[in-house]
Amino acid sequence: MHSLNTASRAAFDLGPRRLMFWAILGLAALLGGCATNTMTGRMQASLVSEASVSSQSMSQYSAMVGEYDKKQKILTSGPLKERVDTITNRLISQAVLYRPESAAWDWQINVIDEPKTVNAFAMPGGLMGFYSGLAEQLGATDDEIAQVMGHEIGHALAGHGAEKQSVRMIGELSAILVAGVTATSGRDFQNKHQTLSLGALAFIAMPNSRTAETESDRIGIELAARAGYRPEAAVSLWTKMAAKSSGARGSFLATHPSPDNRIRYLSDLQPPMLRLYNLSFEAAPKEASTFDWLRGPKSQRPKPDPSKAIALYSPQWFAFESGLTELKGSNVPVFLIKQGTLKELHANQRWRDLAVSVMDIDHQFDLAYFYLSEAARGLGFVEASKVYASKALETGKDDSRSCAKHMVLNCGAFEPAKLALN
Numbered sequence: 312m313h314s315l316n317t318a319s320r321a322a323f324d325l326g327p328r329r330l331m332f333w334a335i336l337g338l339a340a341l342l343g344g345c346a347t348n349t350m351t352g353r354m355q356a357s358l359v360s361e362a363s364v365s366s367q368s369m370s371q372y373s374a375m376v377g378e379y380d381k382k383q384k385i386l387t388s389g390p391l392k393e394r395v396d397t398i399t400n401r402l403i404s405q406a407v408l409y410r411p412e413s414a415a416w417d418w419q420i421n422v423i424d425e426p427k428t429v430n431a432f433a434m435p436g437g438l439m440g441f442y443s444g445l446a447e448q449l450g451a452t453d454d455e456i457a458q459v460m461g462h463e464i465g466h467a468l469a470g471h472g473a474e475k476q477s478v479r480m481i482g483e484l485s486a487i488l489v490a491g492v493t494a495t496s497g498r499d500f501q502n503k504h505q506t507l508s509l510g511a512l513a514f515i516a517m518p519n520s521r522t523a524e525t526e527s528d529r530i531g532i533e534l535a536a537r538a539g540y541r542p543e544a545a546v547s548l549w550t551k552m553a554a555k556s557s558g559a560r561g562s563f564l565a566t567h568p569s570p571d572n573r574i575r576y577l578s579d580l581q582p583p584m585l586r587l588y589n590l591s592f593e594a595a596p597k598e599a600s601t602f603d604w605l606r607g608p609k610s611q612r613p614k615p616d617p618s619k620a621i622a623l624y625s626p627q628w629f630a631f632e633s634g635l636t637e638l639k640g641s642n643v644p645v646f647l648i649k650q651g652t653l654k655e656l657h658a659n660q661r662w663r664d665l666a667v668s669v670m671d672i673d674h675q676f677d678l679a680y681f682y683l684s685e686a687a688r689g690l691g692f693v694e695a696s697k698v699y700a701s702k703a704l705e706t707g708k709d710d711s712r713s714c715a716k717h718m719v720l721n722c723g724a725f726e727p728a729k730l731a732l733n
């Protein structure tokens with residue numbers, strides 16, 4: 312935030328007009344700087360792009376690894392290095408199925424020989440580190456290491472690095488704005504600005520990091536389950552971690568503040584995660600899961616199909632996959648407002664996002680069931696697709712739910728006659 316501090320000083324030094332400029336810029340940024348994260352479905356501050364934080368991270372990461380390397384603390388072989396590499400590789404091969412664009416990331420993992428440090432980290436863009444102390448002091452099993460690395464990859468996939476920087480920037484811009492409007496002198500501006508910046512950090516950044524931790528736990532346990540690592544390990548890992556490293560400086564729990572209900576939350580997720588874990592042994596290995604993401608040539612990397620991007624498990628998604636989704640709501644206005652967006656998602660074959668949007672809007676138009684049918688077919692849920700197609704036809708018999716009979720709704724690609732012929 313160095314550049315912004317400089318900017319805020321310059322703003323006041325150059326007088327009210329300059330200040331007004333910054334204030335307007337700040338407001339515009341606050342209003343425009345939000346976007347929905349496709350991985351988590353949550354609105355996030357996005358003033359700073361993922362690409363820009365990834366390139367910053369690369370230089371920080373290289374410097375950090377370089378330092379450890381000088382002290383000969385980077386493990387280049389041995390059982391722990393092999394275990395961590397294998398586990399991480401299997402997790403990456405799942406991660407790219409959720410966010411296909413991450414297949415182009417510069418995925419890296421370094422195992423650092425620091426027996427006293429119980430920690431691991433991931434920087435934006437998939438740059439990771441694992442301290443040997445985590446395995447040694449916790450006596451961590453492969454399944455538990457998979458939970459740690461899954462959690463770290465979760466931070467990267469959910470774009471928490473870029474979000475954190477954006478949130479800080481919003482706090483800083485708000486502080487400049489409020490201090491600028493209320494200050495009576497240059498000194499008063501500096502004082503107010505400082506107090507407000509600290510206040511903004513305390514109120515905005517803290518709850519945010521808890522949300523980020525929960526999301527990463529959530530993503531981590533699922534990546535691990537799909538990669539064939541037992542979900543119970545999430546509970547045993549955090550139990551061990553809490554016993555070992557609570558509050559210790561540099562420990563995992565110091566850099567990953569623990570949501571109070573972490574263990575309960577992960578326990579509640581056991582049944583669906585166990586189902587994914589069992590499925591992982593039945594599913595034929597995908598191209599992505601047989602590739603060596605850490606050492607394989609970048610030019611030969613598999614390119615997961617963006618239209619087949621998978622979604623994190625939720626009861627809603629599970630029902631959709633199984634052909635059990637019932638649209639029961641009567642959200643007509645929202646459906647009408649969003650019909651352009653839905654049409655675009657359909658045209659661009661963004662099946663996951665289409666299905667989730669239709670279920671979120673929840674209105675029982677025949678067109679809505681048609682979209683569910685198309686999304687299910689695109690994602691390979693053939694049986695579910697048939698169920699939704701017949702629901703579309705059935706629903707359309709009711710004039711009030713038929714897009715063809717509706718005053719404002721446009722059926723677009725949905726042609727009931729054609730669907731009936733299939």
Ligand SMILES: [Zn+2]
Nearest residue numbers: 466524527567
């Ligand atoms: Zn974390």
